[in-house]
Amino acid sequence: MDGAQIEGVAIGENGLTLTLPDGSQGYYNFWWLRDNCRSSFDAETRERTFDIFHYATTPRPAEARIEDGALVIDWAGEDHVSRYPLGMLADYATGAPRHDPADLPRRPWYSDHYPNVTRVSHPLLLESAEERRRWMEALLVEGIAIVTDMPDSDEGLTRTAELIGTIRPSFFGAYFDVRTHIKPTNLAYTAKALELHTDVPSEELAPGIQFLHCRANSVVGGQNLFLDGTAVANDLRREDPEAFRLLTEIDIPYYKEHDGIDMRARQRVIELDRHGEVSGVTISQHMADVFDLPQHVLDSYYPAFVRFGRMLQEDRYVMRFTLRATECIVFDNHRIVHGRAAYSATSGERYLRGTYTDRGELRGIYRGMVSTGRFG
Numbered sequence: 381m382d383g384a385q386i387e388g389v390a391i392g393e394n395g396l397t398l399t400l401p402d403g404s405q406g407y408y409n410f411w412w413l414r415d416n417c418r419s420s421f422d423a424e425t426r427e428r429t430f431d432i433f434h435y436a437t438t439p440r441p442a443e444a445r446i447e448d449g450a451l452v453i454d455w456a457g458e459d460h461v462s463r464y465p466l467g468m469l470a471d472y473a474t475g476a477p478r479h480d481p482a483d484l485p486r487r488p489w490y491s492d493h494y495p496n497v498t499r500v501s502h503p504l505l506l507e508s509a510e511e512r513r514r515w516m517e518a519l520l521v522e523g524i525a526i527v528t529d530m531p532d533s534d535e536g537l538t539r540t541a542e543l544i545g546t547i548r549p550s551f552f553g554a555y556f557d558v559r560t561h562i563k564p565t566n567l568a569y570t571a572k573a574l575e576l577h578t579d580v581p582s583e584e585l586a587p588g589i590q591f592l593h594c595r596a597n598s599v600v601g602g603q604n605l606f607l608d609g610t611a612v613a614n615d616l617r618r619e620d621p622e623a624f625r626l627l628t629e630i631d632i633p634y635y636k637e638h639d640g641i642d643m644r645a646r647q648r649v650i651e652l653d654r655h656g657e658v659s660g661v662t663i664s665q666h667m668a669d670v671f672d673l674p675q676h677v678l679d680s681y682y683p684a685f686v687r688f689g690r691m692l693q694e695d696r697y698v699m700r701f702t703l704r705a706t707e708c709i710v711f712d713n714h715r716i717v718h719g720r721a722a723y724s725a726t727s728g729e730r731y732l733r734g735t736y737t738d739r740g741e742l743r744g745i746y747r748g749m750v751s752t753g754r755f756g
């Protein structure tokens with residue numbers, strides 16, 4: 381029946397063509413149609429329970445027709461009729477990725493952003509879904525937000541983080557305490573300046589969302605430095621496209637040796653999303669390994685790397701402020717670059733407690749809140 385027209389549906393060798401409600405022609409593969417019959421999905425778990433692998437050859441329609449705004453297929457060789465609303469078929473007509481409500485355009489920000497950083501109050505977050513949505517949206521769009529009115533307790537941080545994900549340990553453990561240590565294992569645990577960086581790129585999947593809960597801060601100095609890495613990378617793209625290309629294409633090695641663990645991972649300094657837009661940056665001089673790239677590649681890579689590193693330090697990008705006790709700054713560790721000015725360790729107390737959750741889980745919770753999912 382190849383090429384046959386059956387009630388508005390043209391059957392081809394591997395699929396069928398029909399007219400969609402907007403008048404355009406839509407083509408659909410038979411395997412895809414059989415695999416995505418509504419009955420393939422369990423009503424409760426919404427997972428696919430149908431096994432397309434038991435077909436040795438292409439499933440084919442014995443009959444196909446348009447009926448009441450749906451494509452109806454009676455499958456050959458089996459007792460099964462599928463019904464596909466034309467609206468559902470239209471969603472998959474172009475091969476474009478399914479609409480993602482968490483795929484929000486990023487809004488770049490600069491050094492003057494501090495007064496406009498989204499602030500949400502801890503007690504309000506606990507009781508208001510709308511406040512949690514506003515918070516998550518800020519993290520997706522601007523990559524940063526401050527939670528105020530935090531309780532002075534370990535549990536306060538846990539409860540905050542668990543609103544948007546599951547605590548995700550790094551090889552330092554589930555939580556980390558940033559204060560001056562007698563025998564520091566990490567530069568963060570000293571009173572020295574901490575260069576601008578993203579956390580733990582030595583892990584294959586570097587931590588996603590970072591929480592820094594300020595429990596005490598009465599020292600002299602120690603200003604917090606935060607900048608939007610995507611804003612800087614977008615400027616580099618305009619100013620030096622070749623440097624930008626190198627930083628988006630070449631992986632560089634990161635490492636951390638700690639308590640008998642030899643952590644190593646390779647990362648790109650600038651990360652692009654599926655639209656080709658800058659989605660993040662990864663930078664850490666203190667965890668950068670010796671670059672084991674061909675030395676001639678380094679002839680062009682190092683100038684690009686240094687140019688970007690110097691741009692990160694420019695005043696137009698770096699937001700400087702002092703995090704106050706009772707505040708918890710929350711940010712996308714793959715986008716927001718942070719650091720700290722030196723402080724006087726004897727001038728007072730400084731204690732930040734931190735943890736991480738996952739970026740994918742943040743988006744998942746956000747989608748669950750603002751949309752109804754695939755099956756309505």
Ligand SMILES: [Fe+2]
Nearest residue numbers: 577578579718
């Ligand atoms: Fe850090």
